[in-house]
Amino acid sequence: MRIRKVIPGDARPARSAPGGEEAARDPQFVEAIARGFTILEAFTTRDSMLGNQEIAERSGLPRPTISRLTHTLTRLGYLEYLPRFAKYQLGIAAVALGQLALANMAVRGVARPLMEALSQRLGASVSLGRRDRLSMLYVEHAQPASAVALQLGLGSRLPLAVTAMGRAYYAVAQAEERAAIDQQIEERFPERWARVRDALHEAVDMHAALGFTISIGDWNREVHAAGAAIILPDGGIAAFNCGAPAFMLDRDRVLREAGPGVSEMARRVLSIASGKG
Structure with a gap:
């Protein structure tokens, strides 16, 4: 049996809400899109399921904003809602994007x-x-x-x-x-x-x-x-x-x-x- 030494990997600390510094430097920066990707980036291999409150803590975004964005991302297939846990995981659309990027x-x-x-x-x-x-x-x-x-x-x-x-x-x-x-x-x-x-x-x-x-x-x-x-x-x-x-x-x-x-x-x-x- 293989014994693996577990080393902390990709858990991410809470971050400030997106858009501030980037938007100030770039007038073409679209904050709404940035917020959506910030939510997707909250998921890691160690934390594959997250609720709205957890996403809010990691992203720095307000809870009402999180609720609207997770709803939208779920409708688009980038998130999947798991009723049993009242949490989200990355959806098949996000997986397809990642696989396409790797294939290229x-x-x-x-x-x-x-x-x-x-x-x-x-x-x-x-x-x-x-x-x-x-x-x-x-x-x-x-x-x-x-x-x-x-x-x-x-x-x-x-x-x-x-x-x-x-x-x-x-x-x-x-x-x-x-x-x-x-x-x-x-x-x-x-x-x-x-x-x-x-x-x-x-x-x-x-x-x-x-x-x-x-x-x-x-x-x-x-x-x-x-x-x-x-x-x-x-x-x-x-x-x-x-x-x-x-x-x-x-x-x-x-x-x-x-x-x-x-x-x-x-x-x-x-x-x-x-x-x-």
Whole structure:
């Protein structure tokens, strides 16, 4: 029997109501649409059923607004109401959108066998993610056959600033995108900004010098990981991480094995995606 070590993954804190900062900066920003997506984003793999009050707490929206939006989203098929629990879950229309988005990411098919090989070789979890504002969203995942593994998977959402994958993404992003990320982090977490900024700048230097970044307990003290990112032929960024519980993957092993391993894998993915390998 496999025993998995459960690591907190994609539970999200309550957020402020959408539209404020975005609408102030962009007159074409449609707040009503943003509110609808904010409700959909309240659901996670760990909390797949939510009631109106729970959605209100997570989204920062008032309860009457939540009731109207959940009703509308249910009518459209993006939510499904479960009378037995008096709660909602994501509907088939939301699932179809997600599957279509994943199907359009050709890099997943290229990366999958290489991710599996690295995962089994190091006994660590290997994931591919794309940026979603200040988070990284797992779009592909390979799990080792070992008895202990991180309880994360497809659809997990991790903070960009303190994870190896997020730092790797930041390291290869254009200066304009990095500046926008900086501004968003500083506005949202002013008390932590100085420390986060220093860590991100160190990640840029490390990725340039070694081809990977690290997170040694920065996101979760029980998790160590290395990350690497590549700019795809279409201009998009694919970020990878290779991580495991800290007792299995100490700092030395991260620097000696996981970092070089995920960096080489990322370069191989880029070579294949570019038609060179």
